[in-house]
Amino acid sequence: MTILFKVFLCLILIFCGGSLVNCTEFEVGRRDGWIVPKSKDDDQMYNHWASENRFKVNDTLLFKYKKDSVMEVTAEEYEKCKASHPLFFSNNGDTVFKFDRSGLFxxxxxxxxxxxxxxxxxxxxxxxxxxxxxQSADETAQKPHKSGVAEMTPMGIITTLTIFVMSTLCLIFV
Incomplete structure (x- = not known):
């Protein structure tokens, strides 16, 4: 590889690396996949699974199934368990769905x-x-003011560390 190509590759990793850690793929239903619940007692198993996770924009769902399909529908169609015009439909057995907005799906x-x-x-x-x-005026008065100190979120720390590691690797291998 030429030096120019290596530098270009390093720049891509550095500037795009932060976005790679900002999304997660969730496998629906864990090891069982997207199946009909085995008993009537499990009729809320997918909602229970969903409540155990935190989803954000750009995360993806992986639906694994055989001889089935998955549809994104409206709230009304969800309640009726019928959809004549689904918002999304797939029946390929390995369906990936990406969240493009916040809200209910x-x-x-x-x-x-x-x-x-x-x-x-x-x-x-x-x-x-x-x-x-x-915050109310009372809450603001009780907290010390941190003038000039930037606070980083956990995701900001992860992103910063990822960029640092990728930059270091690029310097080592170029």
Whole structure:
């Protein structure tokens, strides 16, 4: 490889590296995948799984299944377990769905009867850019002012460390 190509590759890794750690792929249903729940007691298993996770914009869901399908639907279609015009449909067995906004997403199986037996899920995607609620004057007065000190979020620390490591690796290998 030429030096110019190596420098170009390093710059791509440095500037794009931070965005690589900002999203997560979640495998729906863990090892069982996207299946009809085995018993009536498990009819909320996907909503229970979803409540154990925190989803944000650009995260993806991986639906693994055989002889089935997955549809994103409206809240009304979710409640009825029927969708004549799904917002998203796939039946390829390895479906990846990317969250492009915050808010609620509703998923059901497209196979007749599967949704009624519990193969459905609601996901809440968090708006991580949301600003915290304003503080009252009393709360502000009780906290010491940190003038000139920047506070980093855990994700900011991870992103900074990732960029540092990639930069160091580029310097070593170029």
């Amino acid at each position: 509703y998923f059901i199986s497209g196979v007749s009867g599967h949704c009624d037996r519990g193969q459905k899920m609601i996901i809440k995607v968090l708006d991580i850019e949301a600003t915290p609620p304003p």
